[in-house]
Structures are given as C-alpha cells and as structure tokens.
Amino acid sequence: MERAEKIGLGVATAGHVLLFGLLSAGFLATPNPLKLKSPPMDVTLVDEVALQATAPQVSTQPPPPSVAPEEGPTQEARPAPEPAPAPEPAPVPPPPKAEPKPVPKPVSKPTPPKEVAKAAPAKPKPMPPKKEVAKAPPKPKAPPEKPKAAVAAPSKSDAKTKADAKAKADAKAKSDAKAKSDAKAKADTAARESGAGKADKPKGSLLGKDFLKGIDTSSDAPRRPAPPLAAAMGPQQKAALDRVISEQIYPHLRLPSGADVEQLVALLDVKIDRDGRIIGKPSVIDIQGETASNRPQVSVYKERAIQAVMAASPFRNLPPEYYDQWKWLSPLRVYARKAR
Amino acid sequence: MTLNLPAGAITDAATISPLALFLQADIVVKGVMIGLLLASIWTWAIIIGFSFSLRKASQESRKFEADFWKAEDIDRFYESRGKAEFPAAKLMAAGVGEWRRSTAQRVIDRDGTRDRLSTAMSSAIAAEIDRLSDRLNILATVGSVAPFVGLFGTVWGIMRAFTSIAAEQNSSLAVVAPGIAEALFATAIGLFAAIPAVIAYNRFSHGINRLESSLTRFADGFYATLSRELEAQR
Incomplete structure (x- = not known):
C-alpha cells in the first residue's frame, strides 16, 4: 500500500509540474490574431504657441463708402x-x-x-x-x-x-x-x-462739384491701419490662453468616483482680476454630459470643478494685453476627462 | 501604465500564464494558491495510489473467492494461499483462525462458535474496509473545501484590486483586469483540485462499497460452510 501511494505521489507531482509548465509556456494560449500594430509616431507638443499675435491683423473698420463720381462712365x-x-x-x-x-x-x-x-x-x-x-x-x-x-x-x-x-x-x-x-x-x-x-x-456726371462736400474723403486714400485691439485675438492665442488656464486648473481637479464621470463637463462663470485672482466664487452655469449613470455624481462634480478653479486661483502666465479676453470667462469649460 | 512584473513573467495579456498570474498575486492569494496546489497534488497522489490498491484488492479477492469455491480442502487451501495480504485472504484467515480456536476445545459450543465466527469475519471485513478507505476522507475534504478556499483567494484578490482602483482614481480595465485575473486564478486552482477529488471520492466510495458487499457475500458463504462443518463435527 505504501508503495502505491508513493508511486501516486510521484506521478501526481510530476503531472502537476508538467501541466503548469505547459500552461506557463503558452501551451493553451489562444493565438491572438488581432495584434494591433502600433508603429511609433511623431508627436509635436503645441506648447510653442505664442501668446502674442503675429498674424496680420484684419481691420475691423468697414471700408469707406464708394462715392458716385468714381463710378461715372465719363x-x-x-x-x-x-x-x-x-x-x-x-x-x-x-x-x-x-x-x-x-x-x-x-x-x-x-x-x-x-x-x-x-x-x-x-x-x-x-x-x-x-x-x-x-x-x-x-x-x-x-x-x-x-x-x-x-x-x-x-x-x-x-x-x-x-x-x-x-x-x-x-x-x-x-x-x-x-x-x-x-x-x-x-x-x-x-x-x-x-x-x-x-x-x-x-466727368460729365450729373452730380455737382460740391457733391462730396459733406463726406470725409480723406478716409478714401490713406487707409488707416487697424489699431492693435485686444479683441483681435486670433484662434492660436485663444487656444494658448485656454491651455494656460487648463494647465493650472486640471491638476487640482479630483473626480468623484462613479460610472461615466469622465463624460461630465462643467460650464463655469469665472471672473478674474488683472493679477489672475478669482473675483468672488465661480458659479456653475451648466453641466453637460449628464447621463443616468453619472447623475449621482453631478453635484459632487460641480463642487470639485469650483474647487479646482479656486485652488488654481492666482492664475499665472495670463497675457496682460489680452485681459479683456480672460477677465470674465463665461463659460469656462471644465472637462472631467482631462482630470489627472 | 505598466505593471512591474517580476523577471520571467510573461507580459503578453493574451497569454493566461499560471506562472505570471501567480507571481503577480498578493501574498495571501499566493498562500492560497500554494495550499490548493499542494492539495491538488495530494489528491492526485491519493487517486493514483488508491485506484491501484483498490483494483488490486478487488481483483485478488475475486480470484481468491473463485479459487476458494473450487478448492477441495479448505485447510489445505488456507495453508497454501490464506496468508496473503488482501481482504478476502484476511477474512478467510480470521474465519479459519476462529474456527481452529473454537474446535480445539473438548466440548464444542456450537452456537457460541457460530457467533464468534460471524463476529470475527465481520470485524475482519470492517478492518479491511477501514484500512482501504483510510484516504477517502482526504478526497472528501479537498472536494468540499477547495472551492471555498479558492473563493477566499478570489475575494481577497478582488478586494485588493478595488483598493488599487481607489488608490489610482482610475477604473479603466487596465487597472482592474490584472488583479481580478489573478484573483480568479485562485478559484480556478481550487476547482482544479476539487473536481477530481469529488469525482474520485464518489467513484472510490462506490468501489469500496462493492468490495465490502462482495466480501460480505464471501464471508456469508464461508460462514455457511463452517457452520455446516460444525453440524457434522461430533
């Protein structure tokens, strides 16, 4: 009897070792035909976008009205x-x-x-x-x-x-x-x-000589260049401003745990003074991406979004020449999916 | 995110490598896995050894029984084959020994001798069956407990996986999947040990019962023969 048990023990041990060895070596591994190829790709970070407008500025002034004598066939x-x-x-x-x-x-x-x-x-x-x-x-x-x-x-x-x-x-x-x-x-x-x-x-026109008397023809010839308005902020500058703001907000954003929280977007109303400090308390205008599964987290997320903006409060690196653009951010979108 | 897998672990997610799963696991889950693995090895050792010994006992007993009924002289048959180490021979040895001790006296108490013969042979059967079914309780234990032990390992591993989810603030599949896979591996090993144990237990119980009933039949027949001899004894 002892002999049979010894044999059994030896056989069982050997069998287990063999089985696990085969499994470890991928004996039963399902061949994965859908192995996704991910070749390395070049990624350029857009951090180099300047805050100063370099693009030619388009004049916001309407062109001077064309006057009749110019059009005469004569x-x-x-x-x-x-x-x-x-x-x-x-x-x-x-x-x-x-x-x-x-x-x-x-x-x-x-x-x-x-x-x-x-x-x-x-x-x-x-x-x-x-x-x-x-x-x-x-x-x-x-x-x-x-x-x-x-x-x-x-x-x-x-x-x-x-x-x-x-x-x-x-x-x-x-x-x-x-x-x-x-x-x-x-x-x-x-x-x-x-x-x-x-x-x-x-000229032969039916219009009299003094036809243009009341019109400021001086604006005709010398076109004034458009003044460098803050309002003339280009899309690049807008993107750079958004990036500067979001860089400072999202490190402070902590998401509530729950399903589909990443879909939430809070639209905040934030007023900022020239030093980058927040004036008053930001308010939530709206919430987007609300679903049945993340509804319980909405109120928490609103609070977290406000907290994140408050925590980032002395905003740095905001371009002072574009103060008009960031003094009142409404809506400032806080995306849950961008939280770190 | 990357998991810090120990060297040698296969990191291909498509491969369910027991070694990789084991090495990733928590210490508690590792203990559970090792215990279940040992239980599985022990179960299989018992299964192999038991099937050998049970088959041998059944075959020898059947053959012995058949030879016994063909034998002319019980005493001579006993002298030649009664010393063997299997249940039928032990049974016969117990019966013949009791017979010899009872008939050695001058006045033979027939009823008392019949009782003693019966008791001696049934106790011999019980002893043989006990000896044979010694390991069966281990199979029963492994078969019933191993799934629970594996489940314990799974629960522990999933708790740990949830803790890591909470720590990372991230519920993506990449964070959850390894922990749950290693946790479920504990249940897999538990079932791997338990299923053969349960099957073997049922099968061996049946085999033991059959052996016992055949031994009982043989003992009855032998008892009847001895009882008849006792009638003829003057």
Whole structure:
C-alpha cells in the first residue's frame, strides 16, 4: 500500500509540474490574431504657441463708402485726351458749348443782327471777344492735358458767336448796358466753360462739384491701419490662453468616483482680476454630459470643478494685453476627462 | 501604465500564464494558491495510489473467492494461499483462525462458535474496509473545501484590486483586469483540485462499497460452510 501511494505521489507531482509548465509556456494560449500594430509616431507638443499675435491683423473698420463720381462712365473720357493730339478732345468739348450757345441766340434773331452789326459801330464790340480769345488761350494752360489747338478752336468759334450775340444785343438796345453786361457774363461763362471749366467737364456726371462736400474723403486714400485691439485675438492665442488656464486648473481637479464621470463637463462663470485672482466664487452655469449613470455624481462634480478653479486661483502666465479676453470667462469649460 | 512584473513573467495579456498570474498575486492569494496546489497534488497522489490498491484488492479477492469455491480442502487451501495480504485472504484467515480456536476445545459450543465466527469475519471485513478507505476522507475534504478556499483567494484578490482602483482614481480595465485575473486564478486552482477529488471520492466510495458487499457475500458463504462443518463435527 505504501508503495502505491508513493508511486501516486510521484506521478501526481510530476503531472502537476508538467501541466503548469505547459500552461506557463503558452501551451493553451489562444493565438491572438488581432495584434494591433502600433508603429511609433511623431508627436509635436503645441506648447510653442505664442501668446502674442503675429498674424496680420484684419481691420475691423468697414471700408469707406464708394462715392458716385468714381463710378461715372465719363471717367473713361479723361484718359482719352491724354494720348490724343487733337481730334478726340476737340469734338467732345465743343458739342455742349456749340449746342447751348448758338441755339438760343441765332434762333431768336436770325437776320437782323447782321445788318445791324454791320451798320452799327461794331468796333468797340469785337474787342471783348478778342479779349476773351486772348483770355482763353492762357486758361487752357492750366489743364496741361488739353492741347491748345483744341481749346483755341472752340474759343474762337465761341468768340464769333458771342460777337454775333453782342452785335444783336447792341442792335436791339445800343445804350442798354445791361444787355451788354449780360452778354459779357454769358461770354465769360462760356469762356470759363471752354477754358478753366474743362477740367470738370469731362466727368460729365450729373452730380455737382460740391457733391462730396459733406463726406470725409480723406478716409478714401490713406487707409488707416487697424489699431492693435485686444479683441483681435486670433484662434492660436485663444487656444494658448485656454491651455494656460487648463494647465493650472486640471491638476487640482479630483473626480468623484462613479460610472461615466469622465463624460461630465462643467460650464463655469469665472471672473478674474488683472493679477489672475478669482473675483468672488465661480458659479456653475451648466453641466453637460449628464447621463443616468453619472447623475449621482453631478453635484459632487460641480463642487470639485469650483474647487479646482479656486485652488488654481492666482492664475499665472495670463497675457496682460489680452485681459479683456480672460477677465470674465463665461463659460469656462471644465472637462472631467482631462482630470489627472 | 505598466505593471512591474517580476523577471520571467510573461507580459503578453493574451497569454493566461499560471506562472505570471501567480507571481503577480498578493501574498495571501499566493498562500492560497500554494495550499490548493499542494492539495491538488495530494489528491492526485491519493487517486493514483488508491485506484491501484483498490483494483488490486478487488481483483485478488475475486480470484481468491473463485479459487476458494473450487478448492477441495479448505485447510489445505488456507495453508497454501490464506496468508496473503488482501481482504478476502484476511477474512478467510480470521474465519479459519476462529474456527481452529473454537474446535480445539473438548466440548464444542456450537452456537457460541457460530457467533464468534460471524463476529470475527465481520470485524475482519470492517478492518479491511477501514484500512482501504483510510484516504477517502482526504478526497472528501479537498472536494468540499477547495472551492471555498479558492473563493477566499478570489475575494481577497478582488478586494485588493478595488483598493488599487481607489488608490489610482482610475477604473479603466487596465487597472482592474490584472488583479481580478489573478484573483480568479485562485478559484480556478481550487476547482482544479476539487473536481477530481469529488469525482474520485464518489467513484472510490462506490468501489469500496462493492468490495465490502462482495466480501460480505464471501464471508456469508464461508460462514455457511463452517457452520455446516460444525453440524457434522461430533
């Protein structure tokens, strides 16, 4: 009997050692076909994001309103005279003059003035037109683009028509100085239109010269650069600010234990003074990620989130130039899953 | 997070290595595991030894019985084979010894001799059965207690796993799984020891009962023979 038991003991020991040896060597190990390959990957930490804005700042000012004279189709007429020697500008300016002046005067008195003019002492009368002709040539000099020939031609014709008109007027009322002065005035305006007025004329717009009087056109040409506002904080700076704040909050955040607590997000209302201290006590605006399983932990988590923010209270490394951005953090999101 | 596994432990999570699980375990769980392992070894030693001895006893007794009924002369048969070390031979030795002592007297008390023969042979059967079933109680004990011991190790290990969860503030599977696996390994060893023990216990009990009944039948037959001889004795 003893012999049988000894044999049994030896066999049993050997069998156990063999079995456990095989198990340890992976004899019954299930081959794991889903061995996940995790090749090493390069990770760049985003800690290098600067707090100072380096990106070009976009102006917050609206562009100045576009004014009508800029849009007129006649603007094209202006460059045209520049290269053209004579023919182009010459036909363009005369029509307005030729139309208004000859039309009213010759129609009213077609024939009699000529006789009168001839008969009348016309000597003093041709003088003014000559003066004007003399006047006219120097005026085109002001707008240098205008060729003299082009201006001289219309002015001469003007002078002739005016002389006619004056002759008529004189014939009608020789002693009437009034008529003379009228005619002179007319001649003057005509001369002005033909000479000095030419600079404005080509615009041809229906808008008057003083159309832009009330508008500050100074803002048109020199565009002011946008002031470096704190409000112009870019997304990078915002992210950096968020990171600076969360770096200081999450080490203090201790989660309550419970299922699905990591899904909770507390939205806090936090006011911070310029030294980074919290003003008053933060309040919880809202809780997100609440489920049936973590509902019992919600109130505890609210407290923990407030405690974490309070514990981090003198916030460091907050950019003072962006104080407007962090003086009132509402909502400041405290993610349970980021707790350490 | 990484567990500080001792050198040699297989860290592949897919491999259920008993050695790795054992080495990770708490000291209490380790003690439970070692105890259960020893119980398992002892159980198997008993199973192997017992099956040998029981089969040998049954076979020898059956053969002895068959030869006995074919024997012409009981005395001669006893002289030649009655000194063997198995139950039937012991039974016969007890009967023949009592017979010889009773018939050696001048006046034979027949009733008293029958009583003594009966008592001697039944006590011989009981002695043999007791001797054979000596180890069976160990199997019974291991079979009933080992699961509880393993469960104790599991409970302890899971308590420890929860403590580590609380300490780490982290309930991810990576923290919980190793502790629970090593804890459950204790129950696995407990069942590993208990299941063969229970099966062997039931089987050996049955074998012992069969041997006992066959011995009893043989003893009855032998008693009847001796009783008849006593009638003829004058």
